[in-house]
Amino acid sequence: MRASAVTSRSTDAARFLVVGLTGRNLVALVSLDGRGRETGRRSVARDVLADVLGGAGSGETTAPRIVWGDTARWYRDILARGRRVERCHDLRLCHAILAAAAHRPGGVPFAPAAAWSVASHVPLEGAPDALFEIDDAPGSVPQGIDDALAEFARQLDALSMPGAGGLRRLVAAESAGALIGAEMTAAGLPWDAVAHDGILRTVLGPRPPAGGVPSMQAALGARVRELLGDPAVSLDSQPKLLRALHRAGVPVQSTGRWELREHRHPAIEPLIEYKKLARLASANGWAWLDEWVHDGRFRPAYVPGGVVTGRWASSGGGALQIPRSLRPAVRADEGWLLVCADVAQLEPRVLAAMAGDRAMADAARGADLYAGIVERGAVTTRDEAKVAMLGAMYGATSGESGRLVPRLRRVFPHAMALVDAAAATGERGGVVTTWWGRTSPPPSHEWRALQSHAHSADADPAEEAIARRAARDRGRFTRNFVVQGTAAEWALVWLADLRARLRLLTAAPGTPSASASGPAFAHVPHLVFWLHDEVIVHTPEALAEPVAGAVREAAASAGRLLFGDFPIDFPLDLRVSRTAGKG
DNA sequence: AGTTCGTTACTC
DNA sequence: CCGTGAGTAACGAACT
Numbered sequence: 001m002r003a004s005a006v007t008s009r010s011t012d013a014a015r016f017l018v019v020g021l022t023g024r025n026l027v028a029l030v031s032l033d034g035r036g037r038e039t040g041r042r043s044v045a046r047d048v049l050a051d052v053l054g055g056a057g058s059g060e061t062t063a064p065r066i067v068w069g070d071t072a073r074w075y076r077d078i079l080a081r082g083r084r085v086e087r088c089h090d091l092r093l094c095h096a097i098l099a100a101a102a103h104r105p106g107g108v109p110f111a112p113a114a115a116w117s118v119a120s121h122v123p124l125e126g127a128p129d130a131l132f133e134i135d136d137a138p139g140s141v142p143q144g145i146d147d148a149l150a151e152f153a154r155q156l157d158a159l160s161m162p163g164a165g166g167l168r169r170l171v172a173a174e175s176a177g178a179l180i181g182a183e184m185t186a187a188g189l190p191w192d193a194v195a196h197d198g199i200l201r202t203v204l205g206p207r208p209p210a211g212g213v214p215s216m217q218a219a220l221g222a223r224v225r226e227l228l229g230d231p232a233v234s235l236d237s238q239p240k241l242l243r244a245l246h247r248a249g250v251p252v253q254s255t256g257r258w259e260l261r262e263h264r265h266p267a268i269e270p271l272i273e274y275k276k277l278a279r280l281a282s283a284n285g286w287a288w289l290d291e292w293v294h295d296g297r298f299r300p301a302y303v304p305g306g307v308v309t310g311r312w313a314s315s316g317g318g319a320l321q322i323p324r325s326l327r328p329a330v331r332a333d334e335g336w337l338l339v340c341a342d343v344a345q346l347e348p349r350v351l352a353a354m355a356g357d358r359a360m361a362d363a364a365r366g367a368d369l370y371a372g373i374v375e376r377g378a379v380t381t382r383d384e385a386k387v388a389m390l391g392a393m394y395g396a397t398s399g400e401s402g403r404l405v406p407r408l409r410r411v412f413p414h415a416m417a418l419v420d421a422a423a424a425t426g427e428r429g430g431v432v433t434t435w436w437g438r439t440s441p442p443p444s445h446e447w448r449a450l451q452s453h454a455h456s457a458d459a460d461p462a463e464e465a466i467a468r469r470a471a472r473d474r475g476r477f478t479r480n481f482v483v484q485g486t487a488a489e490w491a492l493v494w495l496a497d498l499r500a501r502l503r504l505l506t507a508a509p510g511t512p513s514a515s516a517s518g519p520a521f522a523h524v525p526h527l528v529f530w531l532h533d534e535v536i537v538h539t540p541e542a543l544a545e546p547v548a549g550a551v552r553e554a555a556a557s558a559g560r561l562l563f564g565d566f567p568i569d570f571p572l573d574l575r576v577s578r579t580a581g582k583g
Numbered sequence: 584a585g586t587t588c589g590t591t592a593c594t595c
Numbered sequence: 596c597c598g599t600g601a602g603t604a605a606c607g608a609a610c611t
Contacts (some may be wrong), residue, residue, distance in 0.1 A: 022602085149603095157603095238589085238591075239607085240607095240608090243595080254591085255590080256590080276592090279605090282604095282606075283592080284593090306602085312602095315603080318594085318603055320602090321592085321594040322594075323592095323594080326594090390600085393599080393600075396598085397598065397599085398597065398599090401599065465597095472597095476600065479599095479600080483600090484601065486592090531594070531595065532594085533595070534595085
């Protein structure tokens with residue numbers, strides 16, 4: 001707040017601070033009270049926005065909630081300048097939630113605006129200025145202050161409806177997630193390139209010249225070709241490999257590992273091993289390391305709300321599919337530690353709480369829900385319990401899983417009734433919602449047309465069968481949506497609550513700096529990874545214990561916030577260590 | 584030469 | 596009587 005403040009009225013009582021452009025380099029900050037009425041307005045130059053938003057008072061709970069079009073676009077530059085924002089309202093993400101919720105019968109009154117129904121696209125690299133060069137380009141969110149004010153007013157209207165309490169919590173959690181996603185990209189996942197290289201050398205052999213095949217992969221490949229009696233065949237071409245297998249007397253229909261395993265041929269075991277090495281080299285080999293790890297950090301782009309169920313997606317480096325064998329390459333800086341935690345069996349626990357199923361909650365008491373299911377006599381082994389539970393939530397109808405589901409239905413009738421009802425709604429073409437009101441997408445026009453034709457007089461049996469299958473597919477989707485989506489809500493709250501707790505922890509003077517984490521995080525514990533039901537915090541050694549406590553407290557707090565005093569546990573598997581690998 | 588599709592494999 | 600959900604990404608093949 002320097003000479004750049006053009007006009008100024010009081011913003012002290014502001015509940016919200018709406019941010020939007022009024023010119024290429026001028027940002028308007030409009031203060032609103034709790035009912036959305038304007039109480040002040042000023043303009044600042046873009047290059048001081050970080051200091052204004054992340055300046056004095058931002059760490060207090062009375063600080064206004066920042067309202068902006070797209071967190072991913074506004075926040076990166078602020079973080080790069082070493083500033084953070086306490087809480088926000090992301091208009092783009094909240095638009096998506098409200099637009100979907102408007103589809104449900106008796107849902108919120110909200111007419112989606114096309115301009116806001118877009119994905120975020122932020123250039124991964126490049127000058128900060130590039131962020132705003134594409135203002136109002138097709139496919140990006142409006143950045144102007146008037147657009148933001150108008151959209152926020154519409155959202156406040158919808159959210160003020162009686163019964164929208166869940167949605168109000170959901171949009172707050174979603175917005176917190178947007179901040180966290182941007183912060184994790186800025187801080188980066190501490191990645192030890194030397195450890196990664198060591199793993200690759202152990203498995204693949206020394207690094208080959210660019211484009212070359214690693215020696216151990218090449219040797220395996222030669223052996224497979226010899227055993228197949230086809231010294232020139234390409235193992236990397238699916239059709240060619242399939243033909244070679246047929247010639248060698250292996251009657252498979254695919255080259256997938258699961259089908260190969262069912263046949264006996266000397267070439268099969270080394271072939272499966274070859275495919276494993278080829279996969280590692282191609283997906284997470286030296287080329288990946290060169291492209292994605294810089295200065296000891298892996299910085300994927302997270303896409304909060306990128307999956308319809310509310311789970312996050314990611315882009316760049318395949319952040320959500322890092323093979324477990326590379327976990328040991330995730331390594332804290334000198335003088336720092338990693339606190340890694342994951343929730344055991346999150347989804348079935350969430351289902352028990354949603355359904356108010358006391359029997360299932362009893363089975364979930366303790367660390368292993370599957371053991372609890374066995375104790376209650378639904379099935380006889382832990383493996384059966386697991387397969388049956390997954391089948392119940394995913395909609396298995398066949399195989400061992402499908403066979404076991406009915407036994408679960410007898411012991412946990414309330415939980416099963418909830419997922420069965422969700423499936424039935426989906427098959428009928430309806431929409432379903434999560435605990436806080438995230439709403440599934442409606443069926444496509446093609447799906448509706450298929451169903452209505454199949455129910456007309458001139459449908460032939462083949463068409464009816466196709467339509468039935470499509471209906472079942474959709475039923476499985478909605479069945480899973482309510483559980484996966486509510487689990488995502490729980491996890492989002494866990495994460496947001498944890499972030500708030502971490503902000504209360506400060507390192508003692510003299511703590512080594514995690515300088516590669518950037519100016520906003522070099523001296524404080526910070527989130528560096530999150531994947532559905534697990535979290536990793538990078539922390540100065542001296543704060544590891546308080547951080548571990550915060551992780552546990554946040555999980556308990558999330559359970560209470562969603563499900564009140566319903567007696568459901570969310571036990572954590574928590575490790576404090578230098579690396580994220582086992583042990 | 585560039586784009587799309589199918590297959591495969593990794594994560595939860 | 597089939598058919599357990601959600602993703603990202605690499606590769607080759609087939610298309611334009």
